[in-house]
Amino acid sequence: MLNFILRRLALIVPTVIGISLCAFFFVRVLPGDPILAMAGQHGVTPERYEILREQFGYNLPIWQQYLDYLGNVLQGNFGVSLSTKRPVLTEFMALFPATIELALVAMLFAVAVGIPAGIFAAVKRGSWFDQFTMGVALTGYSMPIFWWGLLLIIFFSGYLGWTPVSGRISLTFFLRPITGFMLVDTLLYGNWPAFVSALRHLILPAIVLGTIPLAVIARQTRSAMLEVLGEDYVRTARAKGLSPRRVVNVHALRNALIPVVTTIGLQVGLLLGGAILTETIFSWPGIGKWMIDSISKRDYVVVQSGLLLIALIVMAVNLLVDVLYAVINPRIRVK
């Protein structure tokens, strides 16, 4: 097992270098000059422009800029934001819990609804429930996030007034972050109404962000279940006279879950991508919105380091999924 983990860790090194190269060069290929973007409507004098170029090292050959950057990153220095002048890592750490909290709740929603829906659809194959669920899943999968989010806000918050429009917690609560996870922090403060408010604020964004993963998980569970339900050992189990519930839950589900777990792992990357739009609609103070704002401000440093940090997180999650996969299915370890 240790060998397996070490092998997977070794693979991360070239991936990180590849991603840092992409992040660094893609950002520089974008049109627009970060110094001019910083300067605003009055512009900046040519002398000051040269001084700033030198200060940021933009006058150096590009390969040298990259090596300097990589050297700094290896020492844990991800640079300072061009617009806010704060260290990128500080901003990332302040905003990341909000994204993780949203992504976790969205994933929980997707799994909690998607897996049972997939199982039922498979067991009742061809029934109206199956067709209905798969129809809804297909619709969910094709839903543009931005439109879906606004629609839910207008209906549930605007028309019915059931959920808050945006933000993480009602403004009447003033709690300084401890962990950055609002649900955890409100509990640490022992403030029950604040916890309820934080939960209410999570409902719509989590549904919006969780819709596509839910659809994918439901469809994947259904097809995996169908495959497993046709296997000989399931027939044997049925022949033994086990209850249908036991056949599905004990014999079929565990095997059907293997591809589903992989799918869930892959969804994490997509979830972070979806978070960018969801956070923008719901004014959710996470890294997605932070990245979008930084791209429009041509904040090179935030964009390249932000991309790298997100990539590292996604890789870590994938590694975790691989390990989990190996635990569920010992054959993977041997290969």
Added chain:
Amino acid sequence: MKLMKSLFAATAIVALAAGAAQGKQLVYCSEASPAHFDPGPLTGGNDFDATSHAIYNRLVEFVPGGTEVAPALAESWEISEDGLEITFKLRPGVKWHTTPYFTPTRDFNAEDVVFSFERQWKEDSVWYNYLEGMTWDYFQGMDMPKYLKEIVAVDDLTVKFVLTEPNAPMIANLAMDFASIVSKEYADKLEADGNLAAFSTQPVGTGPFMFVDYQLDTVIRYQAFADYWDGKQPIDDLVFAITTDPSVRAQRLLAGECDIMPYPAPADIAQLQNDPNLTVMEQEGLNIGYMSYNVTEPPFDNVNVRKALTMAIDKAAIIEAVYQGAGQDAKNLIPPTMWSYNDAIPADEYNPEEAKRLLEEAGVTDLTTDLWAMPVSRPYNPNAQRVAELIQSDWAAVGVNANIVSYEWTEYRERGKQEDRKGPFQIGWTGDNGDPDNFFATLFSCSAIGVSNYSMWCNDEFEALIQEAKTTSDQEKRAELYTKAQEIFKAEEPAMTLAHSRVFMPMKKTVLNYKMSPLGNHSFKGVDIQE
């Protein structure tokens, strides 16, 4: 241990907040996060709303809802006869905010004023570059280094600004956000602590509201300053709830999550106006959207060609289609709310037949030109691409073929400045200080070529008038000079002036005494909320 400390501190804050929650709270759904809290180097309107208008004061300030300048931290000022010295008498007894991170030992004085400007000006000051890669954009942009010779603290309550040449807009410049007065004592403390960066994250001012807390990209909290020199504010707490999407801001206002919001999406305005609990205030913006002809490039070097091209454009149709009721035809460079506006200038005529004739007379046939469209939406031009398409079709009707070109925003402006730029260039301006000089000299003086004079237009007569107006202190005389300058501008047509936009500000009916600023900033000084 750290967790215990955090919990303890947090409990104290909760207790504090619980107490404060009984007071009046105003929630403003702001459009973006401030970069930080030191107004000197900042440039964005949202930055200034969160800093200079809430936390700080200036020597002089624009009157609420106007562009006239009134005393603030300076009680009065005198300009010497030669116009080279401005002496300010400072207001006594002005207190600095007492916060958990700084306790002032003295009142505001002349030292603070000198420090506030010298940190932006003297490169040997440790504060000149206290944040990595910072620029003092407005201090430079308003040409302060050119006009300032020295700033002298005559005594504790007297400050003298010595100028290199007379400069009438200087007083208006000093009312601008970058000229906010910061605490020298606080700066010295941070310097001694080796923690300069805190100056931008833990602000200390003299303004109506004290900074309490900022959660990145989420919320800014302020508390009314009890010892404010102009009296404590009617509200107790001011909250900026950062909400970037305009439609979501509107939904939050409709749902009662905020009391007031800026910049609604045009599509939402009707719904907001129809809501019985809301009021939508509106005002002319202090801005201009225009299209610069490059007067050094044929055939645009011929004034009749420029006039013909303007005449071929159906401005009314563009304003209707693009500004959606939030635009007003611009016949001059400055908006009608600004003093010296020349109302005698006739509006641009739409006459394709006459345009065709003028072009033929000038020998221009089969003209093909680039037509520049900004890639971004700005208050003065919400959709330059659409404007370009409409102009393209108007010009096609008089035999002019236009190719629309656009680049990323900073790249766009850089290319636009190049003296050999081909084709008319859409751009615009939002006024900084309500002084006409801020439009005429910034956008069309000879020295602005290569900077912000996108027409490359340098007209001796116009230049003489605006330079004279700059050095004249008598406002009536200045207005006369600018009125004349507008006549020359119209006769020469270096640019087609398209529109001034209207600005909307929706709020709950319970919000009292809010005044819209023509300068586009959002200040909650004096605002009350009905309970």
